[in-house]
Amino acid sequence: MAMKTPKLRRRFVLQSVAGSLALPGLSSLAAESTDRRTPLMATRGAGVGAPRFVAIGNLLGFQQKAFFPETVGKEFEETTLLKPLTDQREHLTVYRGLDHGIKGGHFAVHTFLSGVLHHESKHRADGNVTIDQFIADEVGKQTRFPSLTVGSEGGIHGGCQLSWTKSGIRVPPITGPAELFERLFVTDPKTVRQEKAKANTLQASILDSLLEEANSISSQVNREDRSKLDEYFTSIRDVEKRLQTRRQWVDEPKPDAPFEKPADRNTVEDLPLLYELIALALQTDSTRVATLEIGGSFLPQHLGIDNSYHSLSHHGNDEEVISKLITLETYQVEQFAAFLSRLAQIEDGDQTLLDSTAVLFGSGMGNGNSHTNTDLPVVLAGGGYATGEYKKVESKGPGKIPLCNLLLHLAQRMGVSAESFGTSSGTFA
Known part of the structure; x- marks a missing residue:
C-alpha cells in the first residue's frame, strides 16, 4: 500500500493542474507583476514614444503573382495587391523569400509567428511561442493588457491560432468589436x-x-x-x-470611450472597426502588442462573392476564380493600408504612432491552391522598417534566411534581450 499512495497523489496533481489551466481568459494576459510608476510613466506620460508591435495574418495567403513585384529596391512596381499601399509606400518594406521551411498546408498556418509546428514543440524550451507572446512576456508588464489577440473561433483549423504561449497554450481570441470595445473602455x-x-x-x-x-x-x-x-x-x-x-x-479605471459600444456584424464589415479599436488600444497604452487574424469567419458573401473563401483558394488556375480571390484580398490590403494611415495620423510625442509601431502583415500560407507554406507574403511597416523597398532574400540552400531571423529582429527592436527565437539562425541583417 505504501507504493500506491504516491501514484494516486500524482494522478490527482496532474489532473488538478490541468483543470486549473482551463481558467477562461487567462492565456491572453501573460505578464509579470510590476511597479507601473516607471520613469517613462512619471516623465512622459503613458506609453509616449514606447515601441509597439502589431501582427496581422490571414489563413489562406495572397495571390503571389498579384502580390510580389519583379523589381527589387525602391523602384518596385505597384502590383495589384500592393497598389492600395501607395500612400504608405515610403513607410514600409516588402519581403520575398522569407518562410519557415516547413510543410503542413492549412495545419501549418499557425506557425506564421513562431516557425514551429505545435505538435513538434513539446520538448523545446519555449515551445511554439509566437513572437507577440515572446515580446509581451518582456514588454507587456506596464500595460493593462500585455497583449491583445483578435480573431474568430470559426475556420478550417478550429479557430484563431495566430498566437501561442511558451507553455503551448493557444491564446483564445477576442472575437468581435463589441467584446474588444468592452475590454478597452468599459469599467x-x-x-x-x-x-x-x-x-x-x-x-x-x-x-x-x-x-x-x-x-x-x-x-x-x-x-x-x-x-x-x-x-x-x-x-x-x-x-x-x-x-x-x-x-x-x-x-x-479604463480610458474614456471615444464612441458608443458597437454591435458585431460580420468580419468583413467589422474589419475597419477592429483596426480602429487596435489603434485606440495602442494610443491609450492599453497594450503595446496586438495580433489580428483574418480567418474562417471572413465570408466572401459580404463582398458580393457567392463562394466560400476556402473553395476559392483552391482556384485550379481558373482566372474567374482568381479574380474573385483578388477582390477579397484587395479588400484586406485596403483595410491594412487604412490602419497604417490611421496610425500615421496619431501623434506620439515627437513622432507618429506609426513611427512607434512595427506592423507585420502577411500569412503562414504561401500558395493556398497548392497548400504550400513557403515563399510567404510579408510586409513590415513603421517602427524602423520604413525603407520604401522591396527586398528579395535567399530562400534556398545554405544562404537561406529564416523568417524567424526577422521575428527575432522585431523582438530586439522592442527591447527584448534575446539571441534566438524559434528556428532563427541569427539576427536579420
Missing part, C-alpha cells in the same frame, strides 16, 4: 470588481495548494513523470503571472 461596477478580486485570490490559493502538492511528490516520480511535472510547473507559473496582472489592474 466593471464596483461589485463586479470585488467579485473578480475574490476570484483571483481564490485561484491564487488553489495554485499555491497545487504547487505544494506537486512539490511534495516531485522526488518520488520517475524520469518520464518528472518531465510531465516540469511542464505543469511551467504552466502553473504562467497562470500565476497572469493572476498577478489581473490583481494589479482590477481597480484601475
Whole structure:
C-alpha cells in the first residue's frame, strides 16, 4: 500500500493542474507583476514614444503573382495587391523569400509567428511561442493588457491560432468589436470588481495548494513523470503571472470611450472597426502588442462573392476564380493600408504612432491552391522598417534566411534581450 499512495497523489496533481489551466481568459494576459510608476510613466506620460508591435495574418495567403513585384529596391512596381499601399509606400518594406521551411498546408498556418509546428514543440524550451507572446512576456508588464489577440473561433483549423504561449497554450481570441470595445473602455461596477478580486485570490490559493502538492511528490516520480511535472510547473507559473496582472489592474479605471459600444456584424464589415479599436488600444497604452487574424469567419458573401473563401483558394488556375480571390484580398490590403494611415495620423510625442509601431502583415500560407507554406507574403511597416523597398532574400540552400531571423529582429527592436527565437539562425541583417 505504501507504493500506491504516491501514484494516486500524482494522478490527482496532474489532473488538478490541468483543470486549473482551463481558467477562461487567462492565456491572453501573460505578464509579470510590476511597479507601473516607471520613469517613462512619471516623465512622459503613458506609453509616449514606447515601441509597439502589431501582427496581422490571414489563413489562406495572397495571390503571389498579384502580390510580389519583379523589381527589387525602391523602384518596385505597384502590383495589384500592393497598389492600395501607395500612400504608405515610403513607410514600409516588402519581403520575398522569407518562410519557415516547413510543410503542413492549412495545419501549418499557425506557425506564421513562431516557425514551429505545435505538435513538434513539446520538448523545446519555449515551445511554439509566437513572437507577440515572446515580446509581451518582456514588454507587456506596464500595460493593462500585455497583449491583445483578435480573431474568430470559426475556420478550417478550429479557430484563431495566430498566437501561442511558451507553455503551448493557444491564446483564445477576442472575437468581435463589441467584446474588444468592452475590454478597452468599459469599467466593471464596483461589485463586479470585488467579485473578480475574490476570484483571483481564490485561484491564487488553489495554485499555491497545487504547487505544494506537486512539490511534495516531485522526488518520488520517475524520469518520464518528472518531465510531465516540469511542464505543469511551467504552466502553473504562467497562470500565476497572469493572476498577478489581473490583481494589479482590477481597480484601475479604463480610458474614456471615444464612441458608443458597437454591435458585431460580420468580419468583413467589422474589419475597419477592429483596426480602429487596435489603434485606440495602442494610443491609450492599453497594450503595446496586438495580433489580428483574418480567418474562417471572413465570408466572401459580404463582398458580393457567392463562394466560400476556402473553395476559392483552391482556384485550379481558373482566372474567374482568381479574380474573385483578388477582390477579397484587395479588400484586406485596403483595410491594412487604412490602419497604417490611421496610425500615421496619431501623434506620439515627437513622432507618429506609426513611427512607434512595427506592423507585420502577411500569412503562414504561401500558395493556398497548392497548400504550400513557403515563399510567404510579408510586409513590415513603421517602427524602423520604413525603407520604401522591396527586398528579395535567399530562400534556398545554405544562404537561406529564416523568417524567424526577422521575428527575432522585431523582438530586439522592442527591447527584448534575446539571441534566438524559434528556428532563427541569427539576427536579420
